Amino acid sequence: PKKLATRIALVTGAASGIGKAIAKRLAAEGAAVVIADLDLAKAQAAAAEIGNTDQAIGVAANVTDAAAIDQAVQQTLLHFGGLDLVVNNAGLSLSKSLLDTTEQDWDLQHDVMAKGSFLVSKAAAKVLIEQGLGGDIVYISSKNSVFAGPNNIAYSATKADQAHQVRLLAAELGEHGVRVNGINPDGVVRGSGIFASGWGANRAKTYGIEEQDLGAFYAQRTILKREVVPENVANAVYAICTDDFSHTTGLHVPVDAGVAAA
Ligand code: NAD
Secondary structure, three states, X not given: OOOHHHOEEEEEOOOOHHHHHHHHHHHHOOOEEEEEEOOHHHHHHHHHHHOOOOOEEEEEOOOOOHHHHXXXXXXXXXXXOOOOEEEEOOOXXXXXXXXXXXXXXXXXXXXXXXXXXXXXXXXXXXXXHHHOOOEEEEEEOOHHHOOOOOOOHHHHHHHHHHHHXXXXXXXXXXXXXXXXXXXXXOXXXXXXXXXXXXXXXXXXXXXXXXXXXXXXXXXXXXXXXXXXXXHHHHHXXXXXXOHHHOOOOOOEEEXXXXXXXX
């Protein structure tokens, strides 16, 4: 496999939060990065934070739209001349109870995360197989893909869908040297844009606390008593994509300061 410093990465939902931190970390290791997000101006602004267009570009791509994804992949090939690493990060969490979850809530979260990552992985895998150089696909799933909690049915179900995509694609793409792994973050409040979707207010209500206390609340329930920030997730993505993990595929790495182990 190619060294990370010579790789070309596409990160979805990378104009904000965890995705932006991932794009920055991969770029800091020398990778060329394509930031794909809903809004072109925001994607380009995030790319400009990284450097010039030899290092990062921003593209508009709604991951629920197969044609837009194909276009983002084509832009990647045209601009950087290849594709080696894809991160399925785009997502949103509405955090509602079963009775509050509408059909639209269910469809939106499944469209963006379950269907969106399927479409992105499909478009990327086609290129990775054709290139014949192997590659990496990483899913930013969640602790919620495995562990149940209240008021999160649609989000958690779609994260479980993503987790199974990791295992299925690891099995299917292994013969092409493509590794597929997942990261299971939990409790990333600071530096994440998820409050905008109403997630923060709904989670705070679930726990009976104030929204601004969520970060500290999550930290105190971890084994390590540490708050998880986007950079912690980005570091794990970087690590799993290095040659040090060349014999690891189909794995989910928790980045949750120990919540899932408690
Ligand atoms: P965020 O809101 O800061 O970032 C999500 C990004 O995805 C935004 O830039 C948004 O514009 C983009 N996006 C949304 N729908 C899209 C679409 N249809 N097409 C393209 N882009 C789209 O939130 P975040 O916390 O950084 O979340 C990133 C990922 O991490 C999500 O998949 C989320 O489920 C996952 N995650 C977050 C946490 C956490 O605690 N924050 C925990 C576990 C998993």
